[in-house]
Amino acid sequence: MNYDKKMIEIIESLDYRPKLLLHSCCAPCSSSVIERLKDYFDITVLYYNPNIEPLEEYEKRKKEQIKLLNIYGINYMDCSYDNNLFHEISKGLEDVPEKGIRCHKCYRLRLQYTAKKASLNNFDYFSTTLTVSPYKLSNVINEIGLDLEKEYNIKYLVNDFKKQNGYKRSIELSNKYNLYRQNYCGCIYSKKM
Numbered sequence: 515m516n517y518d519k520k521m522i523e524i525i526e527s528l529d530y531r532p533k534l535l536l537h538s539c540c541a542p543c544s545s546s547v548i549e550r551l552k553d554y555f556d557i558t559v560l561y562y563n564p565n566i567e568p569l570e571e572y573e574k575r576k577k578e579q580i581k582l583l584n585i586y587g588i589n590y591m592d593c594s595y596d597n598n599l600f601h602e603i604s605k606g607l608e609d610v611p612e613k614g615i616r617c618h619k620c621y622r623l624r625l626q627y628t629a630k631k632a633s634l635n636n637f638d639y640f641s642t643t644l645t646v647s648p649y650k651l652s653n654v655i656n657e658i659g660l661d662l663e664k665e666y667n668i669k670y671l672v673n674d675f676k677k678q679n680g681y682k683r684s685i686e687l688s689n690k691y692n693l694y695r696q697n698y699c700g701c702i703y704s705k706k707m
Contacts, residue, residue, distance in 0.1 A: 515653075515656075515672075516674075517645070517652055517653070517656050517672045517673055517674040518673065518674040518675075518677035518678065520672045520673075521671060521672055521673045521674070524671060524672070525554050528554060531554070531555065531556055532555055532556070532637075532638035532639055533555070533556045533558070533636070533637045533638050533639070534551065534555035534556065534557050534558070534637065534638065534639045534640070534641060534671065535558050535560055535591070535628055535631060535632035535635070535637040535639070535640045535641075536548070536551070536557050536558070536559050536560065536640075536641055536642065536643065537559075537560050537562060537624055537625065537627075537628040537640070537641070537642040537643065537644070538559045538560065538561050538579060538642075538643045539563060539624075539642070539643055539644055539647075539699075539700070540563075540575050540578070540579065540643075540696065540700075541575070541578040541579045541581065541582040541688075541691075541693045541694070542578075542684050542685070542687075542688040542693050542694075542695050542696075543643045543644070543646045543647060543684055544559060544579065544582065544643045545582060545683075545684050545687035545688060545691065545693065546646060546675065546680050546681070546683035546684040546687055547643045547646055547675050547680070547684075548582075548586055548588055549586075549683070549687065550675065550678075550680070552586065552588070555639070556589075557588050557589065558588070558589040558590065558591050558637070559579065559583055559588055559589070559590055559591065560591045560593065560627075560628055560631060561575075561576055561579045561590070561591075561592070561593070562593050562624055562627050562628060562631075563575070563595075563624065563700060564595060564596050564597050564598075564599045564600045564623065564624075565597075565600040565620050565623075565624075565699075565700045565701040566597075566700035566701070567597050567700070567701065567702055569595065569597070571696070571700070572595055572597075572700075574694060575694070575696065575700075578693050578694045581691075581693070582691060582693060585691060591631065591635075593627070593631075599623060600620065600623065600701065603616075603619045603620065603623055604616045604619065604620070604701070604703070607619070608703055609703075610703075612649065612699070612703075612704055613649070613650075613651055616703065617650075617651070618651075618654055618658070620701070621642075621644060621650075621654060621655050621658055622658050622662075624642070624644075625640075625642055625655070625658050625659055625662055626662055628640045628641075628642065629659075629662040629663070629665070629666040629668055629670070630666060632666070632668045633666040633667060633668045637668065638668075638669060639668070639669045639670065639671045640659075640662075640668055640669075640670060640671070641659065641670060641671035641672075641673060642655060642659070642673075643675065645673050645674050645675045645676060646675035646676050646680045646681055646684055647676065647681065648676055648681055649699065652673075652674040652676070656670075656672050656673070656674075659671075659672065660672065
């Protein structure tokens with residue numbers, strides 16, 4: 515399925531400005547995504563990433579996320595950090611290569627939390643910035659999002675934000691706003707790869 519085309523169809527069909535809860539993995543990835551969506555949605559960013567460690571790295575990325583949101587004037591929803599949840603879902607999968615089942619479980623963990631929060635807080639849509647990365651599997655992320663759409667009765671904004679030079683634009687915006695760009699996904703296993 516062409517997820518970028520599907521997202522454009524959804525945006526073009528809107529006759530109102532829906533509320534979107536957007537999961538963000540980091541400020542650099544969210545920069546181009548927010549730029550692309552801010553004219554169509556009332557966005558609130560949820561920075562939920564229990565996979566990121568150590569805690570100092572998590573806090574550094576969170577600070578950068580808030581810095582970017584202040585520049586854009588975008589709402590922010592905070593949540594607690596519980597790295598143990600990530601280790602529970604990745605138990606036995608520590609040596610699985612990147613983009614494997616451990617990553618899929620991590621995508622689901624973060625998207626499920628986002629879908630639940632979106633449903634509880636009366637958002638119209640939920641989505642994620644994860645697909646802007648060339649290191650993430652957009653088809654897997656979107657399949658998870660669409661499954662959660664049914665489970666939580668909240669619309670998922672399908673996407674492939676790396677399309678139309680989304681990743682390249684995120685690098686340009688990171689440079690423009692002097693954003694910290696990390697050199698690993700976030701979990702200790704990705705740091706070792």
